Amino acid sequence: MIKHTRFLAMFFFAIAAFAACKDKDETVTPTSTNLYDRLGGIDAISLVVDKFLANVVADDVINARFAPTVADPFRTRLLRNNLIDQICAGTGGPCQYKGKTMLEAHAGMKITDVEFNALVGDLVAALDFYNVPKTEQDDLLAVLGPMQPDIVGQ
Ligand code: HEM
Structure with missing residues (x-):
């Protein structure tokens, strides 16, 4: 028993x-779905980047920085593709960023905090334009924010 x-x-x-x-x-x-999917994948990211670049070109605080880029279609295309890959890869998407490091890309430019914030404002305006929800906006800015020390003052 x-x-x-x-x-x-x-x-x-x-x-x-x-x-x-x-x-x-x-x-x-x-x-849970990763940020890349929550943003809407590569098509949505490409639309946002195009609007973002249009906002940058119209932004008097920083557009002079991009004058040589805008004057050269190849450079414009390269910057666009690098930004798309960077956001895609940084949010967990299936892309590989093949551009320079942020330190290399902005070396010698002596970019200020005011300019950095202006560019972030142009990105937020692009996200707002496509009605990207606040949570996804904040999550994307949390991916890009830590790059600031490698971009500003170099
Ligand atoms: C989170 C903020 C930023 C990100 C994610 C970013 C990202 C990038 C990327 C991916 C590139 C291309 C690198 C390559 O050619 O391999 C680039 C280049 C460049 N960035 Fe930024 N950037 C930021 C902020 C800024 C700011 C604030 C300015 C100036 C106001 C700026 C000015 C430039 C310029 C002039 C180039 C060179 C474009 C060319 O090659 O024609 N960036 N950036």
């Missing part, structure tokens, strides 16, 4: 342990 009880106890323990594992598996299963 004692043996029987012990066997039953072990049996129920095994069931309980299995159930606990199963619960754990279910909670580990990824259910």
Whole structure:
């Protein structure tokens, strides 16, 4: 009888342990969508970048910085593609950023905080234009914000 009880106890323990594992598996299963998908993928990111660049070109605080870029269609296209890849890769999308590091790209420019904030404002205006929700905007700015020390004052 004692043996029987012990066997039953072990049996129920095994069931309980299995159930606990199963619960754990279910909670580990990824259910959240990454920022890249929440933004709408590559097409949405490309639209936002195009609007962002149009805003930059119209922004008197910083557009002089981009005059040589705008004057050269190849450079404009390269910057556009690099920005799309950078945002795609940085938000968990299937792209690879092949451009310069932020330190290399902005070296010698002595960009100020005012200019940096103007550019971020142009990006936010592009995100607003396409009704990107505040949560996704904040999450994107959290990806780009840490780049500021490599861009400003270099
Ligand atoms: C979060 C902020 C910024 C990001 C993510 C960013 C990103 C980039 C990227 C990806 C490139 C291209 C790198 C390459 O050619 O390989 C670039 C180049 C450049 N950036 Fe920025 N940048 C930022 C802020 C700024 C600011 C504030 C300015 C000036 C106001 C600026 C001016 C430039 C210029 C002039 C170029 C060179 C464009 C060319 O090659 O024709 N950037 N940036």
